[in-house]
Amino acid sequence: MGDRPGYAPLGDFYCVPSEYAEDLSRYGPGGFHPVHLGDVLSVLPGGDGPRYRILHKLGYGGQATVWLAEDMASENKRGVAIKILSSNCSGHGLDNEISILLSLAQHHRDAAHPGSRNVVRLLDFFKLHGPNGEHDVLVFNLCFAMKDLDLRWSMKTRRRFGLQLVQGLSYLHAHGIVHGDLHRANLGIHIRAMDTIPAERVLAHLLLRLTPVVPRDCLKYPPALMPKYTVDQPFGIDPQMAHRLIPLIEEGGMEDLQLQIMDLGESYGTGQPIPEPNMRALVALSPEILLGDFVMSEVDFTFGVRADLWALGCTLFELLLCFRPFPGRSKDEIWCMMCGLAEGQIPEEWRGRHVHLDESAIKCLMGENTWSQLRADMLADPLHRVPEADVDPALALVQKLLVLEPSQRAAASEVLRDEWLVYGSGAEKEGNDGILELTPSTKMLRGTAGKGQWESA
Template sequence: MSTMRWTSEPRTFPTSGYELIDAATKIEEETLPSYTPESYYPVEQGEIMNDRYQVISKIGYGSSSTVWLARDLVYILGRETEHEIGVYNHIQSIETDHPGQKNIRKLLDHFFLQGPNGRHACLVHELLGMSMLELDTIGRNLGVIDPVPRLDRAKPLIRRVLYALDFLHQGAQLIHTDLQMRNLLLPAASPARMSTYEENVIKYPLSRKILKDRTIYPTRLFPTGRGLPVLCDFGEARFGDQHNCGMIMPDFHRAPEVILGFPGWDYKVDSWGVGMLAWEFISTRLLITNHRRDGLWDDGAHVAELVALLGHPSREFIRRGTHGHIFWDDNGNWTGLVTIPDRSLEQAAADIEGEDPEDFLRWLRRALQWDPKDRPTILDLFMDPWLMKGMRVRRDDPALKDYPDIVGVVKIID
């Protein structure tokens, strides 16, 4: 029996009328190398969690999570999520007029859910739209993304991320460590569009795979609104006053001090990360090639490509890393263990158009310094003449407006 007064009745979902996927066929999260079913909470469509939140549809998945749309609000489950709860509580406890705080996804509440294999912490977030990665992927698949990227379109996005990061660094003393397009969420779709989406989930059920202990649902395309994105996902965030070491950052974006095994890293990994993110906003070409072999990332090929793009680092920098001797000798000469590819940053940027591509490359080289000691702070990157040029405040920016919580998103981390 419900112990809470509901303002609306739960929806009823169809129990037939959809195709069944063969049990031997791997789909969605099952296709990931690290997948173990015991680590994932077995969500059922229509399930009501914490006597309040009804699951509507699956809208995403990852190596450690599935993401669901739910009525009323957003939540996240996970083994590391109690850390993330602490990070969000810390962020939201800070009283500041720093504009970057508004560019970070808000935590509304949290609770705990008992699954068949353990307890899951659940984070309740404001409703937002799809990620920048999803939007980019859909646009390219439909052929609606301009094949010639322009710098002026990317500047507001880069500024928005830098605003958020400057607040995290200076106001909250936090390092994000996981800057990527999937962690930038666009504003929510209008209430009318969200209501239509919910009705279509019921009218047009997707195929699914039914197993003994769980049902694997396919991801359903999610609507979004217009405006600039906000920064989310603080599961990998670190406090800057602690000794931070070990592997962080997405493979393609990983900073040199992390790859080479420095005894510690600091806020400057985010300076590197925002440079890599800015490239993805602006160029249709990969800056770092896919160096994954048999499911594992090849750090050697990654380092060789960085040499091609940026030149060799200093001997002093090489000596500070545990793994530097693998690639350079004592005199700083390349050992030849991996072949350095024949490409340059200028060649990679050949498709970029706008009034100041040279200034962008100068800004990018500032962010992508081998040695973190040589990298600018986030504020320095923001104040660069290239980003300041043409800057203006949009008072009607829809990303700054509040949206009613008609429905929410559920991200479940193992």
């Protein structure tokens, strides 16, 4: 394994840093807080002892590490997700996210709105003082990233997740909140059973691997500022990790599964500072942002809602049809693909926009990305995972959202009235009606559950 771009050089350490752990150069003044298994954070209400005990790592990013912890204040010692931000980003740019999360937790947690369950819940928020500075710490309900829980969900389950995604976005919009960066990587799956079982039971399903951190130069990497070891992200090191959670997933049935919208770091509400739209993920970037066809002073709630709706269309496409509508590697390629789906319905001001591609490449990209061609490609794919009866209604649904003209995109409330999304085509009732597709691997995994044979499945 060679050096990873932007990461600490492998030769700086006696033990090769794991590729499934965070960049060690992020530890130091202003950087990550060094965390070890068994660490305790915050205090119990009333100040009687520590509250959260670190059990495992759930993930990491450029600005934070995320941990599975035991809430020792809860009656059942339930698990929670703890996000510890780097010191240099704590207090900067977080005001929107924290105020929105606190508002949803304290005032807008409206049980009457079905989407209230489809946005991640902020349970606690506090400051942590460590060797690398002061860190903001956010405590959320335990939720696994959808990209990590990559199981072969049945069509009925995917449709249910799609409905919950629309409900969650509708809930945010109804309370004057724009998400700003909606895509599959910012979705999580909450298993409600985890609210009532001990965190140690969740931990039993996760593999654990540690890598010692032994720097060759203690002046460059002062030991007091570094963790003694890194903890690998469990879904990275084990291809069967998601399958190990199947017993926990199926224990409560489909009603126990909730898709939740996560990461409100690019969100904003009425009267709040608006983050720069260009910072959003390319995979679900709306055409008006992709082309830079906006003036920052004119970006408002309506602009953000319409961009969210485009992102919703991209995310539903991937969630329901197991395809990405715009798999381009650059903005130019993606714009050509968008024009292909528009099939001539391109706003006048966007016609003839310059792209750095030759004419043959433009023609090819547009021709391969029409609605009819996408449909044909899906049905011809031998690994296609969507019942044919569901392809057309799913395409008709996302077609309402993937409209180049922002004002013509269907509102989330309108999408919630889509008959197929709410009731399905009936195709799943003729076959598998369960949470997962019935494949040889899932049958084997179910058969070995509870027999101590998960490692060999």
